[in-house]
Amino acid sequence: MDHLILKVTTKLLFAPIILFALYVQFHGDYGPGGGFQAGVIFAVAFFLHAFCFGLAETKKVLPQKALTIAMVAGLMFYAGTGVATQLLGGNFLAYTEIDPESTHHAGQHYGILLVEWGVGVTVASTMLTIFYHFTGREPDIDQEDW
């Protein structure tokens, strides 16, 4: 499979897609979006890479082992935020405890950013894990075979 135009386009689009994912991730408080959408967009950048350069190349960039760790880490990050607010003396996931002195709800803002980060990491790594496992089972198929 040698598609020069697709490869060049993918190389051009890869970084902007990741940048857009980060924008959606950290801008969720102010506009549509958040961890779920950002994780999916992040994963899509690597889907494109796998389509154009083959799954083996993508796995060199982002091996399954790293994804497995990220899946667990994201979930633990979310739950850990809840445990942290408990240790600070509040309820589970009561973000106000992060900065109780704030007059503009800074604790809530930090808490939302933290849990959204956990959501984004878990969603991105899970989507890529599912993609790797579905597409990694068959050798690359011919163009005519579709």
Place this chain on the structure above:
Amino acid sequence: MNTFHVELSPSIWLDLSLLTMLVLVAIAMLRSRHLFAVVMLSGIYSLLSAAFFVSLDAVDVAFTEAAVGAGVSTVLMLGGMLLTARREKPKGAGRAPVALAVVFAAGAALVYATIDMPAFGDPNAPANSHVGQAYVEQTPNDIAVPNIVTAVLASYRGFDTLGEVMVIFTAGVAVMLLLGAGSVRGGREVSDVEKDESGAA
């Protein structure tokens, strides 16, 4: 209590045309036996639903539908299609009349139920007057983020969202267990992740 009436506005015609296109795409999906075409049509279906959600002012839902429905699930369906046949097996009529009757009965019941529903956008509707109103009123005082959807999702219902993340995590683990490394399919060994890595190195 004032009664609320919906005027026939241009946006209603937009909604109707989007819904008509959704039905047409669904019929096309039913009629096609070529699985590649069905997968692509399901992507189009998701994109049309995303447009419909935008017209209903549910931009967060539309964003998710466009990213997950039209993007990732289309790709995953293609990946799943690679593991099976390219064409759906032709099937005889069989019990089609019975199935059609059941579908029409259920559809008629649902349409009958909509007669009792409050009008779209009715401020007195239960969805808009109790919890929804409380969130809209309290978010600026409690959390002070401009996007109320994010406030509900990550703060008011943070525990629910933790459960959702766990569901996604569980789905990933289930796929790893079912399709994961070292399995054998159809009598021939399937290359697994670790072998791919060592082979590539």
